[in-house]
Amino acid sequence: MTVTKHIEMRGVSKAYRFFTLQDISLDLEPGQVMGFVGPNGAGKSTTIRLAMGLIAPDIGEIRVLGCRMPENQAFAKRDVGYVSADMRLMPNATVGWHMNFAASIYPGWDADYAATLVKRFNLRPEQGARSLSQGEHIKAALLLALARRPRLLILDEPTTGLDPVARHEMLTEFMDVLRDENRSILFSSHNTVDVERISDRITFLDRGRMVASSDKEGFLDRWRRIDVQLPQGAALPELPHIVGRASDGHFHTLTTDQFSELQLARLGNAVRNVHRMNLEEIFVANVMHHRESRP
Amino acid sequence: MYSGIYISQTDARPMYLQIMEQIRARIAARDWPAGKELPSIRALAAALNVSVITIKRAYLDLETEGVIVTRHGKGSFVADVNGLAGELQDQKLDEHLSGAAAIAKQMGLSAEELAARLRRAMKETK
Numbered sequence: 001m002t003v004t005k006h007i008e009m010r011g012v013s014k015a016y017r018f019f020t021l022q023d024i025s026l027d028l029e030p031g032q033v034m035g036f037v038g039p040n041g042a043g044k045s046t047t048i049r050l051a052m053g054l055i056a057p058d059i060g061e062i063r064v065l066g067c068r069m070p071e072n073q074a075f076a077k078r079d080v081g082y083v084s085a086d087m088r089l090m091p092n093a094t095v096g097w098h099m100n101f102a103a104s105i106y107p108g109w110d111a112d113y114a115a116t117l118v119k120r121f122n123l124r125p126e127q128g129a130r131s132l133s134q135g136e137h138i139k140a141a142l143l144l145a146l147a148r149r150p151r152l153l154i155l156d157e158p159t160t161g162l163d164p165v166a167r168h169e170m171l172t173e174f175m176d177v178l179r180d181e182n183r184s185i186l187f188s189s190h191n192t193v194d195v196e197r198i199s200d201r202i203t204f205l206d207r208g209r210m211v212a213s214s215d216k217e218g219f220l221d222r223w224r225r226i227d228v229q230l231p232q233g234a235a236l237p238e239l240p241h242i243v244g245r246a247s248d249g250h251f252h253t254l255t256t257d258q259f260s261e262l263q264l265a266r267l268g269n270a271v272r273n274v275h276r277m278n279l280e281e282i283f284v285a286n287v288m289h290h291r292e293s294r295p
Numbered sequence: 296m297y298s299g300i301y302i303s304q305t306d307a308r309p310m311y312l313q314i315m316e317q318i319r320a321r322i323a324a325r326d327w328p329a330g331k332e333l334p335s336i337r338a339l340a341a342a343l344n345v346s347v348i349t350i351k352r353a354y355l356d357l358e359t360e361g362v363i364v365t366r367h368g369k370g371s372f373v374a375d376v377n378g379l380a381g382e383l384q385d386q387k388l389d390e391h392l393s394g395a396a397a398i399a400k401q402m403g404l405s406a407e408e409l410a411a412r413l414r415r416a417m418k419e420t421k
Contacts, residue, residue: 031337033346168344175341193304200348217352220309276309 004066006030006152006184007051012060014046021046021208024060028201030151031181033174035199035216036188037283042205044188045084048156051186052082065152078106081145084156085138089129095140096125099147106148114147120169134161139170146173153177155187159194167191171198196220196279206287216279223282224259227273228252237266243289255285302343310345314353319362322373329375333363336371 007028014021021043028034036044049055051064053073062069067076089098095118103109118125121139132140138161145153153174159167175198177183189195195202202219204211212219230236230250240263244255255277256263264271277285300317302310321327333339336354340347354371357363365371399409 031347171344172341175344178347179337179341181337197302197310197344198346200346215348216346217311217348276307 003030005063006032006065007034007186008061008063009047009051010061012047012050012057012062014050014055014057019043019046019208021050024050024210026203026210026213028152028184028186030184031178032200033178033185033187033198034201034203035195036186036203036205037190037192037195037279038188038205039287041207043208044205045156046208047205048084048154048186048188052080052154053077079108079151081148081150081153082155083138083141083145083153083158085158085160087137087141089132089137089140091130092128094126094128095123095132095143098129098140098144099125102144102148108149110147110149113149114143117143117147117173120173121166135163135166138162139166142170142173146177151183153183153185153187155185157188157190159189159191167194174198192278192280192283202279204283204286206290209290211286211290219279219282220276222256222258223277223285224256225275225277225281226254226256226263226267226271227275228254228267228270229272230270234270239263239266244285255289257286257289300339300343302345310349311353311356314339314343314345314350315357318353318357322362327373329373331373333371333373 005027007026009024009026012021012024019041024043024047026034036047038044046055050057050062051069053062053064053070053076056070064073064076065079067073069076089095093101099114099118103111103114117123121136121143123136123140123143127136129137129140138158142155142158145155159170162170171194174185174187177185187195196216199216201213202216203213228236228251230252232250236247236252239254239256241256241258241260242254242263243257246253259274264274299321300314302313306313308316318327318333327333333354334342336347336350339345340350343350354363354365358365358371361374363371364374395409395413399406404412
């Protein structure tokens with residue numbers, strides 16, 4: 001039995017005058033959280049907009065909840081909640097008006113859950129959207145998406161502009177969604193700590209290309225920084241899978257994307273230390289390596 | 296609910312190792328006795344705000360260590376290590392005894408003579 005993937009992209013490209021998104025292929029399975037990481041202008045939002053059917057790819061295939069995008073987006077979107085940081089509620093309407101409106105169009109609207117979220121996010125239904133702060137605006141938009149209980153949540157920078165407490169509340173809500181193994185989340189963020197914490201799969205984007213896409217534990221397991229001090233007159237031995245090197249006299253710091261005992265065996269006594277890397281360090285090393293090999 | 300387990304951002308160890316260590320400590324302290332059902336992977340992920348794959352990894356490694364047992368579709372449980380050890384020793388003793396019996400037979404010893412030898416051996420190991 002094959003389970004319908006929640007997002008499936010195959011060889012997707014989209015060209016603009018000053019930016020080209022190239023050859024994006026990725027899968028999001030039910031029950032998973034996928035984190036998108038990339039510098040500004042990497043193509044995160046473009047990829048998300050393609051997944052939402054807001055723009056059509058030049059080439060490639062996109063399926064969301066089994067529906068071809070953008071052709072069948074109306075059907076798919078009944079079960080997709082979308083929030084982006086630049087989303088705006090109607091300025092002249094209150095938060096409560098938006099909730100009533102969402103309740104009238106989405107059959108899955110959960111009024112009890114919506115009421116709980118209002119309290120948890122510290123929102124006031126009678127408040128007009130115009131007077132909401134940036135953080136409150138995002139929280140209100142997230143509330144509207146979450147209370148529909150969609151199978152797939154697509155969130156473009158959902159925690160940007162939130163204070164640490166609000167961010168924590170947000171992550172708690174996201175993980176609560178994942179108690180249900182038929183639901184999934186795709187989210188982009190600059191905050192690699194958040195991504196590292198809650199993602200099952202991580203996709204790195206840079207300059208319109210996919211640098212890597214893998215399960216998180218795999219990333220964290222494979223990357224290491226090796227501190228080396230060579231003895232007098234010795235040269236650094238040839239090592240496989242070294243993607244970065246900083247040298248200073250006898251001291252070398254090597255970065256590997258496929259750590260193995262073989263590397264340590266070749267270095268022998270010269271190894272001073274082996275460090276694990278966090279997601280941010282891996283991301284930066286990965287991007288620098290790819291930029292070097294594709295200037 | 297399982298708020299006792301926490302993830303430290305300043306701890307250099309990966310999250311799954313931090314979780315494993317805290318579960319091991321609870322089992323060692325008997326707070327989580329043998330046979331106790333562990334929280335489901337998704338429930339623990341939600342409680343700790345940590346991805347499902349991280350909890351999966353922790354449970355998988357604990358299973359490899361023999362600390363927990365996972366029954367497909369039923370959940371994960373604290374392994375009954377003492378019971379398991381007892382069973383294995385029982386089996387080992389039976390093997391040795393039947394080995395001794397076979398040698399005694401070859402030597403033409405009676406059951407009483409073998410039992411006397413065994414009694415002497417027990418005295419000597421004291």
